[in-house]
Amino acid sequence: MIRVRFHGRGGHGVKTAARILGTAAFLAGRHVQDSPIYGAERRGAPVAAFARISDEPILERGVIDRPDLIVVADETLFRDDPATVLAGQQYAAGIFVNCSDPQRFRGQIAPTIRSIAFDITAANLAKLGRPSALSAGLGAAAARLISLVGEDQLVQATREELAEIGVAEETIERNVEVAREVFASLPPLDFPRLEESVSRERNANVVYDGPVRGAPSIRHAGNAALRRTGAWRLERPTVDREICTRCGLCFVQCPDGAIALDGEGYPIIDYDHCKGCLICQHVCPMAAIQAQTEVAAW
Ligand code: SF4
Ligand code: SF4
Numbered sequence: 001m002i003r004v005r006f007h008g009r010g011g012h013g014v015k016t017a018a019r020i021l022g023t024a025a026f027l028a029g030r031h032v033q034d035s036p037i038y039g040a041e042r043r044g045a046p047v048a049a050f051a052r053i054s055d056e057p058i059l060e061r062g063v064i065d066r067p068d069l070i071v072v073a074d075e076t077l078f079r080d081d082p083a084t085v086l087a088g089q090q091y092a093a094g095i096f097v098n099c100s101d102p103q104r105f106r107g108q109i110a111p112t113i114r115s116i117a118f119d120i121t122a123a124n125l126a127k128l129g130r131p132s133a134l135s136a137g138l139g140a141a142a143a144r145l146i147s148l149v150g151e152d153q154l155v156q157a158t159r160e161e162l163a164e165i166g167v168a169e170e171t172i173e174r175n176v177e178v179a180r181e182v183f184a185s186l187p188p189l190d191f192p193r194l195e196e197s198v199s200r201e202r203n204a205n206v207v208y209d210g211p212v213r214g215a216p217s218i219r220h221a222g223n224a225a226l227r228r229t230g231a232w233r234l235e236r237p238t239v240d241r242e243i244c245t246r247c248g249l250c251f252v253q254c255p256d257g258a259i260a261l262d263g264e265g266y267p268i269i270d271y272d273h274c275k276g277c278l279i280c281q282h283v284c285p286m287a288a289i290q291a292q293t294e295v296a297a298w
Contacts, residue, residue, distance in 0.1 A: 001054040003064045004142050007085050008073030009232055011043045013135030016161055017071070018049035020139030020179075024149040024157035025053040033058045044232025044275040046077060053148060066091040069189065071142050073098050073120075073134055076231045089113050094189045096141050098134060116145065116186060121293075123181050127174045131293045132234050136162070136175035140182040147188035154179055225273075229256065233276030235291040239267050243288035250280035250289060 004021060008014035015036035022034035036049040050064045066088045072078070075097055077085050089095065094114040098121060120137035124130060136158050143149040158179050162172045239250075246265035258274040259267045267280075281289040 001052055001056075001058065001060070002068045002146050002148065003066065004051045004053075004069045004071060004146065005064045005067040005088075006049040006051075006071045006073065006138060006142070007077050008047055008049075008134070008138070009043075009077070009234070010038075010045045010047055011132045011234055012047070012073040012138070013133045014047050014049045014071075014073055014138060016135035016165065017073075017138035017142065018051045019161045020135060020154070020157045021051045021142045021149070022053070022157075023161055024139070024143050024153045025051075027153040027156055028149050030054060030148065031056060031058050033060075037063060043277050044229065044234065046081075046232075051142070053146070064088070068093055069142060069145055070095040071138055072096065073138055075099050079231060094145060096145060096186075098138065098141075114189065116141075116189070118182060118185060120178070120182060123178045125293070127177050127181075128171065136179040137182045140179035141186060144183045144186040145189040151180065151183055154183060228272045229275040230270075230272045233271075233274060233294050235276050235278060236271070236294050237269060237274065237276070237278060237280055237289050237291055239269065240288045240290065241266055243286050245286055245288075247285065249283050249285065253283045254280055 004018070006014040006018055008017075018034040018036065022032040025032045031054045032051065034049065034051040036047060038045070038047055048063070052058050052060060052064070068091065070085070070089065070092055072085060072095065086095075090113075092113050094116055096116045096118070098119065099117040100119050100121060118137075118141060120134050120141070121131045123137055124132075124134055139158065140154055143154045155176055158176055159172055162175055163169075167175070244266060246261075248261065248265070248267075250267050251259045251261050254274075255277065256273055256275060258270045259280060260270065262268050269280075276291075276294070278289075278291055281291055
């Protein structure tokens with residue numbers, strides 16, 4: 001059995017990435033299982049998803065604590081809780097990180113296992129004009145690295161899974177372009193042969209591990225001020241004071257209380273805690289708030 005564990009944030013599309021991988025493997029004639037686990041149901045909150053692929057019926061359940069491959073959608077997760085993201089790394093043949101600067105990652109965070117990096121965010125920006133919803137690229141990275149899935153199966157799975165969640169046809173085709181680019185750019189990893197892996201791990205594991213894997217940094221009540229949710233941000237809101245009329249709507253509507261008003265009534269954003277939901281941008285009647293892509297929100 002090959003076990004793939006995805007780590008990302010709400011908005012990255014790791015659940016759909018696991019679905020794409022699972023469906024592609026199913027189309028390739030394998031037995032598959034995929035599932036997500038959430039903590040806080042908020043954009044930017046840590047999320048994990050799992051995919052198991054086997055040539056035999058899959059009896060194992062629960063979170064994957066001994067992954068063959070770890071796929072990370074956002075390198076800032078290493079800062080939040082590296083122990084969770086790297087749990088079971090000693091079993092893994094490799095770790096993939098979506099990263100704008102592979103040198104920043106390679107050899108530093110997980111020096112004992114093979115690391116592979118590719119800038120899926122840049123591919124998304126080029127083909128879709130947005131840094132989030134990386135499911136096609138993440139699914140393609142996993143599919144390529146485990147080399148149990150062909151490009152045609154990956155493309156069909158990407159189309160099916162994105163259509164199922166209501167993505168428009170034109171956007172699906174752009175996602176397919178991202179998937180093809182990622183698939184063509186990565187080398188297959190050297191995994192143990194599937195048959196050998198199945199005979200090694202035949203027993204069922206039904207332990208349920210709770211939401212810790214999904215939300216590694218939210219475990220106690222009353223911790224909002226302590227948690228620097230700025231690391232969750234995919235996009236950074238900025239206020240144009242030339243346009244702002246100081247109406248205060250953004251200050252009132254920010255769900256995290258991350259906006260204060262200065263002595264003149266202009267909004268000041270607390271970037272340690274702004275998680276980038278962009279509700280402030282949405283409610284601003286003057287379009288005075290812009291959003292810029294974060295590369296590393298910390
Ligand atoms: S400042 Fe804006 S983007 Fe940040 S948490 Fe508040 S509403 Fe969301
Ligand atoms: S909602 Fe817009 S105009 Fe009103 S205070 Fe905020 S930034 Fe300024």
